[in-house]
Each structure stands twice: as C-alpha cells, then as structure tokens.
Amino acid sequence: MAVDMRLPTVRKQISLSGSQSTDGKHLVVPGDVITSDTGFMRGHGTYMDDEKLTASVAGEVERVNKLICVRPLKTRFNGEVGDVVVGRITEVQQKRWKVETNSRLDSVLLLSSVNLPGGELRRRSAEDELAMRDYLQEGDLISAEVQSVFSDGALSLHTRSLKYGKLGQGVLVQVSPSLVKRQKTHFHNLPCGASIILGNNGYIWLYPTPGQQDEEAGGYYTSLEPVPLPDREVISRLRNCLLALAAHKVLLYDTSVLYCYESSLSHQMKDILKPEIMDEIVMETRQRLLEQEG
C-alpha cells in the first residue's frame, strides 16, 4: 500500500524558452473594455457598457471585419457539423436517444440516423422502435458525428458509419473541449498499443486496439472478454498522461499524447499525476513538440 501526503504547493507557470508567449494575443477577462470605439459590432461574449464594448467571458478577442467576439477559454462544447463526439446516453425516448455530450443541451440521436444491426439499409419498423433499448441503453457510451445543429443549439448526431457506434471496454477521460485540437481524423491507433478517440467535445475514449471487426453486428456487439494486462497498463498510462497534459493546458492530438506517453515511460504509472512528476513529463513533452515544429 502507498500513501503520499504532502503540503500543497503553489503551481508555477512553466515557461519554455522560445515558446510563443501571450504577447500576440488579445486576452480579456469579464469586465475588460475591449474598445470604446462605437464603430464595431457586438458579437458573442461581449456586451455594451456605457457605449463601450466590454467582455463578458474570459478569453481571446477575435475580430472579423467590424464584428468583435470573445472566444472563451473554458466553455461547454459548441458543436459544429462534422465534429466527432463521444457521448453518454441519458434517456431513451420515442424514436430518439438523448445523449450527454458536454454541450449546453443534451444532444439527440435519432433512430433513423443509426445503422441497425444487419448493416443493410431498411425502413425503421415499429419493432425496431420497441427494441431501441437493446441497442443503446442509459449509461452506454457512443461515438458519433454531429449531423446538424438545431436552432436552439442542441446537436443532432448520427452514427451512419462503421467507425461510429457503441463503445465497449475502455476508459473515458473528460477534459475541456478547447484542449482538443481539430484534425482530419480523430480516431488513432497509437503505436504504443492502444487506440484513442479524441472527441471534439473534450470526451476522450481510450480502448484496446481492436482486432478484426465483426461487421455483422453493426457495432452493437460489445466484447466482455477480459482485456489483457499489458493493454490495460498502456491505457492507464495514457489516461494519466492525458490528465497531466490537460492540467497544463497542452493541446491534445495524436503527437502530443504520444510524446507525453514516451516521456512518462521512466516513471511508474501511478506517479504520473503527482505534481512534480507531472511538471517534468509535460515540460519534456512541450520541448519535444517545439523541436518537432521548428
């Protein structure tokens, strides 16, 4: 058994030589006056206070011609069409599932926008509707894509591809959505022996790299066979690495995760989340990312 008790320490800002500072960015906190010029238009995250444009959230100022917005640093997920998300079923309703995706409103997954087992395209019958809970029930995790955005901001999801669908055994890591880098693909089979789905909504799914897939099941069959210990170790290590990167606000994408994984190899898995080791690993990762960029 191990108990590690310590006094809290003030978290220091790690600065890297040569890393870009915040100089180029216009950062504001709520109440900061962005401009007193009246020639601008008021966008999201701002309000008019005595003819002055003022920020209502903490974030970065973005300017498009005459429109000024503030993009918040810490926010819920604002989905866009095509985003990959990981979500949890919260409710089974008539012809639809409600999905929790870290957005302001629960997302909707319509029965008509999932691939049903069997794979063929067919009309949804009343039997399908009755059997909805057999496919996905409350608490189940799914990966999906945003199909459309409703007028109230709620998202409509679809899983009409074999890469989406119900998630089996694995670990969910929740981070801020602004930390996930937008990329061409959000599904990665990492060379360290596990796979990762980096949901745009900040939900990240780690799972053992699947062998050959059984296409007949249409993604609704989940194997409950025990995951071998080496796979578990990789997944647990990746989980802790993701949390360490998120704690230090490093953008998450396949390279950063992999570099962090590699720098963590010299430490024990359970030690990664200790502050001083976390600092060290993240520092090394950032250094390597910088070298790779430049």
Added chain:
Amino acid sequence: MATVQVSEAEKVYVMHGVRDDLRVDGRGCEDYRHMEIETDVVSNTDGSAKVSLGHTDILVGIKAEIGKPRPMVPDEGYLEFFVDCSANATPEFEGRGGEELGVELSNTLYKVFNNRHSLDLRSLCICPGEHCWVLYVDVLLLQCDGNLFDAMSIAIKAALFNTRIPKVHISEDEEGVKEIELSDDPYDCMRLNVENVPCIVTLCKIAHRHVVDATLQEKACSVASLLISVTHKGMVTCVRKLGRGSLDPDSIFEMTETGKRVGKALHAPLMELLQKEESLGKKRQKVGFLA
C-alpha cells in the same frame, strides 16, 4: 450522493482491472491517490484544515465554545459535527439536495469521533457539571470525487491537531460565584492530544476483491462497501457497512484485516506531515484556495 453513470462494458473493464490489481488510474488495490493537506487555512476558527484527495476537496473548521456538559457525563466536553454539502461540489446539492448526505455523514462522524477513546474529552472540561468546551466541527464538502469518509477523517484529525483552545482561569469570590476568565495572550492556549484520533478507511467491494480510496467511477461498480475507523495502534473503533449490496462474513473479515493494516499506516505519514508543517511555522507560504 454525487454519482456518475457507468456503462456495462466500463463496469466490466473496472472489475477485471481490480482483479488484476491494476486500477483505471494505474494504482494497485491498496493505494491512495496523492493527498494534499494544509492546516490553519481559515483565520476565524480555532483550528482548520483543508484536504484534497484526487478531486475530493474538504475543508474542516473547528470552533470552541463554552457550554454546559451533558448531565450523564458532567466531567467531559463534547464535539458537535455538521457537514455542509456545498452546491459547488455538484449541482445535486443545491437547495436541500445535500441535506440527506450531510446528516448521514455527520451521524457517522459522531459514532467515530465523539467518544472518550478517540479524544480525551476530560481535557475539555472546565468546571465539572457547569462548564465545558464544546468543539463545533464544521465540515464543508467543496468537491466530491469519491472516498469522502477517509478524506473527512484525515481533515478532522488535522484540524484537531491544529486546534488551539484558549486557557481559562476560574476564580471564585466570597459568595461562591464562579467567574471564568479567558486568557488574553493568544499563545497561552491548550492543544488537544490527537494521538488516538482514528482515521476512517472505506473499502469498496468490487467483484471478488476490495479496493481502498475508490473513485466515483469505482464506487458505481461496487455494490457494498465497509467503513472502518482505525487508530494508530490498529484498534478498530467503528465498523459500518454502506451501500445496498450484501457482504459475506469471509469477505468482511478480509476487509477488516486490510482496513486495519491500511488504517494503521495512514497515521504515521499524517502526523509527520502535520509536525513538519508546524515546524516550518510562518516561513511557509500559505496556499489556501488558490492552488
């Protein structure tokens, strides 16, 4: 209670992990997450401590007030517990949502701490039958991420260690009227002996094994858990079963043994840390709530 939803497949993953002695966060079955402890964080209390265990955050403040001893035990003081579940921890606690949990937690705390075995209640007596010190122990849950009991007991022990009760002098005039005088000197104070204050160890039964310091996710996978309070000598002072499920006698025995071993091992590093913090005195930079 703050809960998380877990899918069947996730449960299976967690259970198999516990079987292999490798939990989701890389810990073994008997490992604690790392803990940060700071005392003397609230200036208007007589003793206070803040403990964070993973994302569980607990603040304990102790206020000493003069009260009347209980008629049954005229020569002892007593402790009063109150657990406040802040809506900061989870929106479920908003309004009266946290009341039920708060009452459950404080009732357990009475059982564990408010007896003469864990704290020398006689030392709280000022004048037998008339005046005694009443320690109001207020626990505030700032964040919940599983294992509230263990974190709470450690925070209470740290806060009791930090408590300084002003010394009192009793003077009696000719007519026999007693008068209590509080010492003006802030350094003229009484400390409590926390040697025998127990720590709580909660063991969660997951599949066929049990784990200590369960996260919310692990808690969702277990049907029953056992709470054991253990003193530094390994004496068990209180055992409670929590949760709906049942435990068979064999596993209760096993869990008690583990609990005793783990609980015993908690005290030494805690006392060491508290003494270290005290020896640093004012030199140490206070972190408080802005870490």
